[in-house]
Amino acid sequence: MIGPSIPEHLLNGKAKQVDDDDESSDDDYGPALPPDMQKNPEPAPEKRVIGPSFPTGPPPADDSDEDDDVGPMPLPEGYTAPETSGIQDFLEQEERRRKAIEEDGKPKAVKREEW
Numbered sequence: 001m002i003g004p005s006i007p008e009h010l011l012n013g014k015a016k017q018v019d020d021d022d023e024s025s026d027d028d029y030g031p032a033l034p035p036d037m038q039k040n041p042e043p044a045p046e047k048r049v050i051g052p053s054f055p056t057g058p059p060p061a062d063d064s065d066e067d068d069d070v071g072p073m074p075l076p077e078g079y080t081a082p083e084t085s086g087i088q089d090f091l092e093q094e095e096r097r098r099k100a101i102e103e104d105g106k107p108k109a110v111k112r113e114e115w
Helices: 008-025 086-105
Strands: none
16 A cells, blocks of 8 residues: 555444445446336325316216218208209309390490599
């Protein structure tokens, strides 16, 4: 041994403590593990929930099947569609077009902008 040494009577009390620390120091290398990964987990403090959260219970029973109805549905009983003739619709459309052509053919009075 080189350099000064500690007297034996002062070292006896410290030597046992140092040895105990050496055994536990192997476990102390690196950061501490989270509580859920330790061998003997400590009871975690109750966390206060901040903000919105998912409900904890089962979802409420909803007996309506209206959300499941998708696509075209059959007509209700007793429903009668208004009867329109395709021929009648065509003739009305032709008449409107003929009137529009007549209106476009008439000369319009030229109006001068006022300054």
